[in-house]
Amino acid sequence: MELKVEGISKNFKNDTSVQTVLKNLIFSVREGQFVTLLGPSGCGKTTLLTIIAGFQAASGGRILINGRQVTRPGPDRGFVFQNYALFPWMTVRDNILYPMRQRKVPAKDREKRLEELLTMAQLEGKEKLFPHQLSGGMKQRVAFIRALAGRPEVLLMDEPLGAVDMQMRQSLQDDLEALWLKDKTTVVMVTHDVDEAIYLSDRVIVMSAHEGKIVDDIYINLHRPRDRKENEYNKLKELVSEALQVATGRRADSTEAANNPYLATLGGEATTV
Template sequence: MRLEIKNISKTFTNKKEVNNVLEDISFNVGEGEFVTLLGPSGCGKTTLLTIIAGFQNPSSGEIFLNGNKVTKPGPDRGFVFQNYALFPWMTVKENITYPMKQLKLSKNEQEERLQNLLKIAQLQGKENLYPHQISGGMKQRTAVVRSLASKPEVLLMDEPLGAVDFQMRQILQKQLEDMWMKDKTTVVMVTHDVDEAVYLSDRVIVMSDKRGTVVEDIKIDISRPRDRNSKQYDSYKKHLMGILKIALTKNQIENEVAFAK
């Protein structure tokens, strides 16, 4: 499996004002890789993710998955939203099996897949509860395995842990990593959290707040599970924070020069 992002640009026009959100973005994602798009708010990370998902079209450029051009949403790409996006009138089980029913899998296939996903997400015994009856962490795990239910080739996650507090976030990062290690689905995740990017990713693609320019594509070469207190871990965090700071400072200077003109 190979996900190819080729020369993606996205421009929004509003009352004669042109906003170039993304400009000529290119990179590839290999099978089983966990790749994170890291950058400040407003740099186009989520826009790029929704283009990969097929929710919107680029102004120019192309997305390919296994050589097939992406032009619309499909079951080969699962999407996890920041706000869970669970159906409140459905139980945990019904939420997870919903995409399987859309694919018209047999009842036996649905049940086998359901039990495996409940085990991966540590949700056994919770399958008959409704979203309002479970914790935020359980909701997020339900959202993740629901996206895995259709066996997508790529899982796209937009700030999946952004709605939880700091302490819960670190617990869920570990649980998310455990789930990914068991399933090994290819992942592209959006975050602005440097620590989260280092903890979860095989690669981190740093995007600038200037038209989403790719500032750096760095491999996180640390064995799993990762030790947040190790010197190597701290070194990656400092490096990424330094790259973000340089990119922001450079853009601020360029903006000031453009304004002066």
């Protein structure tokens, strides 16, 4: 599987002006990679994610998944929303089965996949509950495995932990990582949290406030599970924070970050587009 973002631009027009949110974005994502889009509010992260999902059209360029151009939503892409977006009238079981029914997965295979996912998310015995009967953490796990249920080629996540409090956030990051490691689906995630990006990602793409330009594309080659107290972790966190300062306009130039020797030794490959 390969996801290609080829020259994506997005303009919003009104009666008097045109606002360019994204301009000529180019990058690709390899199979099994966990890639995070990081940047200031309004930089176009979520807009780009919804274009990849097929929820809205680009003004220019194209999205390719395994060489197929994205023109609309499809079962090859799962989506996890910030507010869970579970169907409140459905039980946990029916929420998870829904995408499999949409894909016309045979009943026997649906039941087997359901059992696998409930076990993976440690939700056995919760399948008859409704969303309002679940904690925030449980809702997030249900939303995640529902997105995985139809075996999408790419999982898209828009601030998946944005709706929980800070105390729960790090615990859910561990849950999210554990679930992803078991399934190894290709992931593109949007976040505004530097620590979350470093903790979860194989790669962090930092986008600028102006036209969503790519300021840095940083590879995070740290062993899992990651230790926030490690020197290497904190040096990468500093590196990404510097790139984010460039993205917000607080620093004039990303040259220092791009030439940082820790990129080669800690981040591995890096490219600036």
